[in-house]
Amino acid sequence: MSSEFPHFRDCDACSEMVVIPTGEYLMGATEEEFKGEYSGYKTFYLVETPRHRVDVKSFAIAKFSVTRKQFEIFANETNFDGKGCTVFDGKNGYSITKQVGGIQGLGNQTKTL
Template sequence: MRSIIIAALTVVFTAGIAQAQTPDSSFRDCDDCPEMVVIPAGSFMMGADKNLEDASDFETPRHRVTIARPFAIGKYEVTQAEWMAVMGGNPSKFRGRLRPVEQVSWDDAQDFIRRLNAKTGKTYRLPTEAEWEYAARAGTTTAYSFGDDRSKLGQYAWFAGNSGKETHPVGQLQANRFGLYDMDGNVLEWVEDCWHDNYTGAPTDGSAWQGRSCLRVNRGGSWYYIPSVFRSANRYRDNSGTRGNDLGFRLARTLP
């Protein structure tokens, strides 16, 4: 496994805005484990400003979140090959070993994680909603992770305008500034959190916002969606047992 040099990962603050340097450390815990990228600690503004973006109340109030420790997140969405290596079968509609696994619920993702942790002895998990948005923005403060010009979306995401109504192998389009692929588009990605109708009272430390019984959040848009929903602050929710051909996930991992 490639050495992880956490001390080399820094976030430079300019005028109170986190300008994240591109991480240069990635690793795999086994030959058929997902490739993970180390994301530096830092601070960012989560959510949307309704006065500046085509935002819903679900994305407000905009608030500062500080992630105190580096963490790792999947360079790609979990592929069908990675799923089969752990689970055996393949539930996906759009078959291809390097396409993202889909037709998996939040509960299914948790089962995969339990088995992968048992296999590797590591602490994989779903990213929290705050970690996901922090990783997706990669230091940007614009509506989209690549800026405010939505005409560039096709360079970064498989969406209704370029997908041909199906998923595509991961990593074919441009990565964001953290070196992460398909953070927008291809498949929606489950995160750990319970759904809340706005961010009033949300954690500010990057932890998951839980509840006794809840819908679960998913992020990122999919091959099915139009450009306006690919803003970094946009969010969705589904029952934890919901499966769909545009629902997948990306792993996170706690670092020592």
């Protein structure tokens, strides 16, 4: 049996997708994983513990990160307005504006998707 999960593309320009099979997985963290960590992680501890088993139905996920250009094409083709999405720059999360061309929260600056 191959250890590689099946993968596919819906079209030539589409992202390569990897199929994650149906199965039982461990979700969450253990108390030991949080010992000695920054106290700001307390909220994470409360929602990440205890580690537990979950049943997951099969799904596909992109093998590589989606670029901002790919997302812009998707948003324009589907009229996606960005509601409920944020972009994380490593320090802060920024809400995607209804105009998919920019991200709010940067003061006078705008990041283009």
